[in-house]
Amino acid sequence: MKRFALTVSTLLGTTVAWTAPTVTMIGDPVQDAATREITVNYNLSEPAIVTLDVLTNGFSIGAGNVKSVWGEINKKLAAGDHTFTWQPRDAWPVNLDADDCQIAVVPWSLEDPPPYMVVMLGEASNVYFYATAEAVPYGVVSEMSRKYQMVFSRIPAAGVRWQMGQSVPVHDTDKSIAHYVTLTNDYYMGVFPVTFEQRNMMALSSQTNSTGCRPDNTTNYESLRGVTADYDWPTDGHAVAEDSIIGQFRKQSGLDGLDLPTEAEWEFACRAGTSTKYYYGDRDSDFDDYGWRGDSDYTKHGGTYYGSANMQVPGLLLPNAYGLYDMHGNVWEWCLDWYSDDYAVAGSDVTAPTGPVSSPVNQRVLRGGSFGHNAFNASSGYHKDVGGTPDTSYYTIGFRLCCPVDMRKAEDGSGTDGTPVAAVASLTGFATAAKSESAADGFGTAQDPLDFVSRIEWLVDGLNFDSRKPFGFTLNFR
Numbered sequence: 228m229k230r231f232a233l234t235v236s237t238l239l240g241t242t243v244a245w246t247a248p249t250v251t252m253i254g255d256p257v258q259d260a261a262t263r264e265i266t267v268n269y270n271l272s273e274p275a276i277v278t279l280d281v282l283t284n285g286f287s288i289g290a291g292n293v294k295s296v297w298g299e300i301n302k303k304l305a306a307g308d309h310t311f312t313w314q315p316r317d318a319w320p321v322n323l324d325a326d327d328c329q330i331a332v333v334p335w336s337l338e339d340p341p342p343y344m345v346v347m348l349g350e351a352s353n354v355y356f357y358a359t360a361e362a363v364p365y366g367v368v369s370e371m372s373r374k375y376q377m378v379f380s381r382i383p384a385a386g387v388r389w390q391m392g393q394s395v396p397v398h399d400t401d402k403s404i405a406h407y408v409t410l411t412n413d414y415y416m417g418v419f420p421v422t423f424e425q426r427n428m429m430a431l432s433s434q435t436n437s438t439g440c441r442p443d444n445t446t447n448y449e450s451l452r453g454v455t456a457d458y459d460w461p462t463d464g465h466a467v468a469e470d471s472i473i474g475q476f477r478k479q480s481g482l483d484g485l486d487l488p489t490e491a492e493w494e495f496a497c498r499a500g501t502s503t504k505y506y507y508g509d510r511d512s513d514f515d516d517y518g519w520r521g522d523s524d525y526t527k528h529g530g531t532y533y534g535s536a537n538m539q540v541p542g543l544l545l546p547n548a549y550g551l552y553d554m555h556g557n558v559w560e561w562c563l564d565w566y567s568d569d570y571a572v573a574g575s576d577v578t579a580p581t582g583p584v585s586s587p588v589n590q591r592v593l594r595g596g597s598f599g600h601n602a603f604n605a606s607s608g609y610h611k612d613v614g615g616t617p618d619t620s621y622y623t624i625g626f627r628l629c630c631p632v633d634m635r636k637a638e639d640g641s642g643t644d645g646t647p648v649a650a651v652a653s654l655t656g657f658a659t660a661a662k663s664e665s666a667a668d669g670f671g672t673a674q675d676p677l678d679f680v681s682r683i684e685w686l687v688d689g690l691n692f693d694s695r696k697p698f699g700f701t702l703n704f705r
Contacts, residue, residue: 275337337635
């Protein structure tokens, strides 16, 4: 992805109107000669999320190329002055031209945050944001991301009209009905089903379990959200019991919107823009590269044979286009909706469906199939012939969490009514300020200012201008 600096202009004859946050550097960045650590002070015009990007020769090579970074960065911040410190990779040369290597400081609106959100489990103020998968500390797929942090990927659903269900049932137990759905908001979806280790890190369970980094398959719907009579979706909305599993996740993370996905949100996230039987295509013979099923070869792709309980560590197989793993197979996943055979009318067109208000069989929807079932159970649109009783758990059922993207708080008066914030496709300009040269070695001496360029920049990906990053600055280092 290449970064361009563009002059103030118009797009398709429309004048630019800015409402996004701005970030301005305060003074000069200062570097410690011994450690090469660079401290940056900056100001935010309004509450925002600020991330980093690293550029070489004008091309983004990702914030993962920073050796280390700490301080007030990659998180939700109040308006005002902030400080962070970063350290270049040891391998970076020290004699580059001024524009060869830069670190870009980019603000994001709270209504329109970055593509990746990470909850560090067991910490206070523990929600971080990253512009790319490569920037996520320890990586999206790692032991760290299965134990001590929970990674979420942003699902671009707002305003998309798509076909939910399947025109031709994949099996006689498939009760799915093809109909059209439009979701009104983007949301974050966990890249994995929640594991035992992640749940233990939330201090929700003191049990030790050999399944460790495998999905938590001991939870029923009511332990996740609270007794249905008091916390009944959709009647009671997203309200959950404080002592429920999701209630505890909310308390530690501060993410009040954290919950299970609706059935429509689950299927949209699984499909990732596809209309095929599976998110990778239609062939059952290719399934084992993407999902764990009852007759999988568990030695393939690093899996392990566990006898009758072949639930696997998530993230070993191939993800979908939204970076989600194990959407096909491994464990069934709870959805918010009540189960009903006639949850839709063929050909109907609905917006943000919440499912039936009750179930004739007192069961909640399960999606995605499991390690104990056939491939057809795991197809993207498969609506299981029965769901799961809210007060009952089963060893083939786990759960995955999702969360609205809007990071504003309703109680501080800046909350949202659920209406999606439209992206503004526009261009903006830049200004350059020349600063004094650093020392001859390229990194200066302690307290010496580094060269920098103060810019308002845009990321350009093909023909699409990314309107979420309107103002920022870059720091050249030499």
